[in-house]
Amino acid sequence: MDLKQIIMSRYATKKFDGKKIDQKKIEELLELIRHAPSSFNIQPWKIKIITDQKLKEQLKPVSMTQDQITTSSHLLVFCANTDIMGNIDKLDAQFKASGMQDEKRAASVNMMKDAFENASEEYKLSWAQRQVYLALENALLGAKALGFDSCPMEGFDSEQYAKILNLPKHIVPTALCTVGFAADKPRPKIRFPKEDVFF
């Protein structure tokens, strides 16, 4: 399938058939997600992969009882990571290991740190969440490209997820992506006409 076919045939699957996706395919999907772009390349995300059926059953009631949770093969919980300074330090170490010239490295790191030094927790969260959605899109298109289906989901209680998954405060569940093999059919696409969208 070329990119156009992938974009046009992907749809928000409401029910999966419960079959497990091959681990090799999942690994391929995770690579596509990991390579998503992010501002400054800070990659402020952590993605929890859930396959355990009991855990999925526990999460369903705090996900508007949506069937995708329990019928999916894998439930990916896209979290924003608000420890931005921590990620900048990790990038610094990678720059160093890649042999980047010290002066260039320091300039890059300082520029990033300056951008977030006085940022409020609220700003850091909203900034990180915006990056998360780019990784989410890679998951949706990547799933289709690899031969399976997906549903992006915001219909869940982020605080309850954090509690059930025992997440630290800086890891904030932001969006879900359920993946599996569809047990429903795509609905006709409803989109605003191009005259309405582009100006």
Ligand SMILES: Cc1cc2nc3c(=O)[nH]c(=O)nc-3n(C[C@H](O)[C@H](O)[C@H](O)COP(=O)(O)O)c2cc1C
């Ligand atoms: C950020 C986001 C959150 C969404 N949350 C849900 C959800 O919780 N449950 C659901 O069934 N669909 C959810 N959707 C799917 C949308 O309803 C769907 O993408 C839209 O209606 C267009 O349909 P299509 O994706 O099938 O083309 C979500 C989509 C996005 C992008």
